[in-house]
Amino acid sequence: MKENVASATVFTLLLFFNTCLLNGQSPPGKPEIFKCRSPNKETFTCWWRPGADGGLPTNYSLAYHKEGEKFIHECPDYVTGGPNSCHFGKQYTSMWRTYIITVNATNEMGSTLSDEIYVDVTYIVEPDPPLNVVVEVKQPEDKKPYLWIKWSPPTLIDLKTGWFTLLYEIQLKPENAEEWETHFAGQQTDFKVLSLHPGQKYLVQVRCKPDHGYWSSWSPGYSIQIPSEFTMKDTTMWISVAVLSAVICLIIVWAVALKGYSMATCIFPPVPGPKIKGFDAHLLEKGKSEELLSALGCQDFPPTSDYEDLLVEYLEVDDSEDQHLMSVHSKEHPSQGMKPTYLDPDTDSGRGSCDSPSLLSEKCEEPQASPSTFCAPEVIEKPENPETTHTWDPQCRSMEGKTPCFHAGGSKCSTWPLPQPSQHNPRSSYHNIGDVCELAVRPTGAPATLLDKAGKDALKSSQISKPREEGKAAQQREVESFHSKTDKDTHWLLPQEKTPFGSTKPVDYVEIHKVNKDGALSLLPKQGNNSNQPEKPRDPENSKEYAKVSRVMDNNILVLVPDLHTKNVACSEESAKEAPPSLEQNQAEKGLADFPATPSNCRLQLGGLEYLDPACFTHSFH
Amino acid sequence: MNIEASPWKGSLLLLLVSNLLLWQSVTPLPVCPGGAVRCQVTLRDLFDRAVVLSHYIHNLSSEMFSEFDKRYTQGRGFISKALNSCHTSSLATPEDKEQAQQISQKDFLSLIVSILRSWNEPLYHLVTEVRGMQEAPEAILSKAIEIEEQSKRLLEGMELILSQVHPETRENAVYSVWSGLPSLQMADEESRLFAYYNLLHCLRRDSHKIDNYLKLLKCRIVHDNNC
Numbered sequence: 023m024k025e026n027v028a029s030a031t032v033f034t035l036l037l038f039f040n041t042c043l044l045n046g047q048s049p050p051g052k053p054e055i056f057k058c059r060s061p062n063k064e065t066f067t068c069w070w071r072p073g074a075d076g077g078l079p080t081n082y083s084l085a086y087h088k089e090g091e092k093f094i095h096e097c098p099d100y101v102t103g104g105p106n107s108c109h110f111g112k113q114y115t116s117m118w119r120t121y122i123i124t125v126n127a128t129n130e131m132g133s134t135l136s137d138e139i140y141v142d143v144t145y146i147v148e149p150d151p152p153l154n155v156v157v158e159v160k161q162p163e164d165k166k167p168y169l170w171i172k173w174s175p176p177t178l179i180d181l182k183t184g185w186f187t188l189l190y191e192i193q194l195k196p197e198n199a200e201e202w203e204t205h206f207a208g209q210q211t212d213f214k215v216l217s218l219h220p221g222q223k224y225l226v227q228v229r230c231k232p233d234h235g236y237w238s239s240w241s242p243g244y245s246i247q248i249p250s251e252f253t254m255k256d257t258t259m260w261i262s263v264a265v266l267s268a269v270i271c272l273i274i275v276w277a278v279a280l281k282g283y284s285m286a287t288c289i290f291p292p293v294p295g296p297k298i299k300g301f302d303a304h305l306l307e308k309g310k311s312e313e314l315l316s317a318l319g320c321q322d323f324p325p326t327s328d329y330e331d332l333l334v335e336y337l338e339v340d341d342s343e344d345q346h347l348m349s350v351h352s353k354e355h356p357s358q359g360m361k362p363t364y365l366d367p368d369t370d371s372g373r374g375s376c377d378s379p380s381l382l383s384e385k386c387e388e389p390q391a392s393p394s395t396f397c398a399p400e401v402i403e404k405p406e407n408p409e410t411t412h413t414w415d416p417q418c419r420s421m422e423g424k425t426p427c428f429h430a431g432g433s434k435c436s437t438w439p440l441p442q443p444s445q446h447n448p449r450s451s452y453h454n455i456g457d458v459c460e461l462a463v464r465p466t467g468a469p470a471t472l473l474d475k476a477g478k479d480a481l482k483s484s485q486i487s488k489p490r491e492e493g494k495a496a497q498q499r500e501v502e503s504f505h506s507k508t509d510k511d512t513h514w515l516l517p518q519e520k521t522p523f524g525s526t527k528p529v530d531y532v533e534i535h536k537v538n539k540d541g542a543l544s545l546l547p548k549q550g551n552n553s554n555q556p557e558k559p560r561d562p563e564n565s566k567e568y569a570k571v572s573r574v575m576d577n578n579i580l581v582l583v584p585d586l587h588t589k590n591v592a593c594s595e596e597s598a599k600e601a602p603p604s605l606e607q608n609q610a611e612k613g614l615a616d617f618p619a620t621p622s623n624c625r626l627q628l629g630g631l632e633y634l635d636p637a638c639f640t641h642s643f644h
Numbered sequence: 645m646n647i648e649a650s651p652w653k654g655s656l657l658l659l660l661v662s663n664l665l666l667w668q669s670v671t672p673l674p675v676c677p678g679g680a681v682r683c684q685v686t687l688r689d690l691f692d693r694a695v696v697l698s699h700y701i702h703n704l705s706s707e708m709f710s711e712f713d714k715r716y717t718q719g720r721g722f723i724s725k726a727l728n729s730c731h732t733s734s735l736a737t738p739e740d741k742e743q744a745q746q747i748s749q750k751d752f753l754s755l756i757v758s759i760l761r762s763w764n765e766p767l768y769h770l771v772t773e774v775r776g777m778q779e780a781p782e783a784i785l786s787k788a789i790e791i792e793e794q795s796k797r798l799l800e801g802m803e804l805i806l807s808q809v810h811p812e813t814r815e816n817a818v819y820s821v822w823s824g825l826p827s828l829q830m831a832d833e834e835s836r837l838f839a840y841y842n843l844l845h846c847l848r849r850d851s852h853k854i855d856n857y858l859k860l861l862k863c864r865i866v867h868d869n870n871c
Binding site: 120233 | 699702703706723724727728733737739740741742744745849852853855856859860861862863864867869870871
């Protein structure tokens with residue numbers, strides 16, 4: 023009997039198990055609490071993952087107890103957190119305390135307990151994402167636009183009492199970009215983003231985190247379009263800049279074109295040739311030496327251009343070469359019809375001057391390559407005898423017979439157009455000069471010599487002090503004696519010897535108007551009686567004074583006697599190279615500047631014996 | 645010789661005594677003693693400074709614990725044993741916002757000071773013991789040293805704040821005594837490791853408490869609950 027009961031029981035059990043197995047039912051699998059979170063340090067929620075349910079409806083229960091307590095509690099809220107969750111309300115939540123939590127899964131077949139988890143609310147804090155994210159594009163005037171992002175903290179978080187501290191972070195990117203640009207915003211609830219790409223659509227997100235805890239998830243993205251206005255502004259600006267610069271360039275080009283010639287001449291002044299002031303070839307041709315010489319000495323033309331045209335630089339002439347009368351083109355009067363050659367009087371020097379590229383080289387019939395210079399000894403006129411002075415002009419004379427410059431050597435000769443209506447065609451005068459050259463050569467056959475830094479010899483007082491003598495003889499004597507002092511066998515074209523130059527004119531006084539650096543004296547043409555006077559009448563104030571040279575000192579210093587009667591005092595100048603007589607520089611300079619109106623080139627200082635300082639003239643040359 | 649020495653002796657003694665007396669009377673002057681009008685360090689500045697320190701100390705403690713656990717005690721289940729084992733649990737500290745808001749300002753400040761004082765000795769021994777360990781973990785040691793240093797500063801600051809807010813408070817002598825040193829020196833590695841684990845676990849918790857309390861107090865005292 024007992025055996026039957028036992029076997030029956032076993033059979034039933036086996037049947038039962040078979041039935042169960044066939045049905046697939048089993049006790050529930052072990053659940054697992056996988057996450058607990060507190061959004062505000064005042065509540066927290068735990069979630070579990072149920073295990074296999076065993077084919078049967080399974081109940082889950084959560085049990086917990088706190089550190090230091092023995093009493094076990096059940097989950098107070100299975101609903102708020104969703105399925106398979108347990109929510110702990112404020113009264114159930116304690117900070118700085120370990121919770122020991124377990125979940126029990128129960129079904130008909132049995133129950134299964136999960137592993138214990140140890141949870142301290144302190145370390146499971148994760149807030150919700152920020153709310154009400156608002157993004158605006160702000161565009162202040164004259165500044166670049168920026169994004170202004172605003173948000174508010176998530177609900178249920180107590181920031182006011184300081185129980186909870188939130189820190190924020192922003193990320194944004196242009197719509198099609200791959201990488202986000204993040205900015206940490208600290209505890210503030212707004213933020214400005216300054217580096218923007220205009221014309222793009224931006225996505226903006228914000229998240230937050232407690233002072234010690236986990237970052238929240240990102241807020242939903244906020245799209246905003248950045249306007250592209252400033253690119254247009256840039257374009258307009260660049261267009262206007264381009265137009266303005268084009269206009270400026272055009273103006274510059276136009277100005278350069280107009281003034282190009284004069285600018286070029288400023289930068290590269292032409293080489294002047296020596297000129298003889300007032301040398302009228304026509305007169306020479308006619309044989310009116312007196313007039314010619316007076317013309318040489320007394321021209322008083324206003325300079326048409328550079329004042330330096332009045333002067334002729336120092337000229338050197340070799341023995342080896344035949345003397346030729348050289349006339350040099352300086353600045354030529356356009357009306358003369360000559361080919362204008364721009365000669366810079368400053369660079370007029372020596373033989374080169376005679377080689378000026380003017381028509382001289384073509385026209386001069388003299389065999390010499392370089393026409394010689396008509397040189398005359400310097401003469402210093404006396405103020406007392408204005409009537410009889412020949413001015414010896416050692417300088418070269420221009421074709422047009424421009425007023426001669428009295429130079430002691432190396433001084434520049436500026437030439438003026440001849441004022442006389444009787445002025446011949448330059449070509450004819452050129453021929454005249456050629457004749458003059460012949461004349462110059464013929465009588466002596468010796469090379470003419472220019473005054474060598476003429477002051478050396480020219481200013482012998484013995485000669486100079488004789489301007490009072492009238493008549494040719496006197497002149498010739500002067501010239502001869504003067505001539506005898508020269509180093510070389512100079513052959514002077516004496517007025518007496520050459521018919522053109524022969525003249526019974528009384529000695530004239532010439533006003534010194536400029537001294538060059540080498541001590542050459544440049545004389546102003548004499549004004550007054552001479553028929554060859556420059557057309558421009560002289561002002562009475564401009565009447566020059568003449569100084570009588572009392573003697574010449576060793577260093578070729580002229581010692582003048584001041585003439586106190588005349589209004590202006592003309593200075594006679596020594597011609598030595600670096601002789602240091604004192605002269606009034608300013609007047610000399612002034613004289614250069616405004617030639618026709620120069621009352622006094624140099625004013626003699628007080629005293630009986632005056633010394634002229636070539637330095638002052640030197641300055642004027644420079 | 646004796647006749648000459650005695651006056652010197654006397655003067656020397658006098659000098660010594662006067663120095664002793666002077667030393668005793670010297671106390672560090674608090675910044676802005678209560679009631680000082682011209683004081684430049686405001687309460688706000690003190691609280692700002694204190695919050696910075698407490699925040700920093702907790703960060704260090706948290707890192708130190710994580711590093712220690714990861715390296716030495718991962719998987720040993722020490723957490724289950726380190727329950728109710730902190731020496732400062734005897735101090736009645738609030739455990740939620742409501743409790744915290746019910747404590748008076750003065751008590752709250754005194755409490756914070758007590759907690760800080762309670763940690764002076766454990767921190768000192770922690771540094772000493774970690775330093776003496778074989779293959780001392782440098783990261784943990786440096787953090788321990790830093791925490792000890794900053795805790796001292798925080799304590800000074802809190803005492804200052806207390807003297808400003810409640811000048812009438814006498815020096816608070818209440819603090820928890822720590823007796824865990826023998827555990828740190830145990831021969832058994834597991835026991836010793838658990839002792840360190842427990843110490844670091846409690847340190848992390850208490851530093852978080854102090855930080856949270858100070859932020860609460862700052863908003864309450866400086867900003868009138870309107871942070």
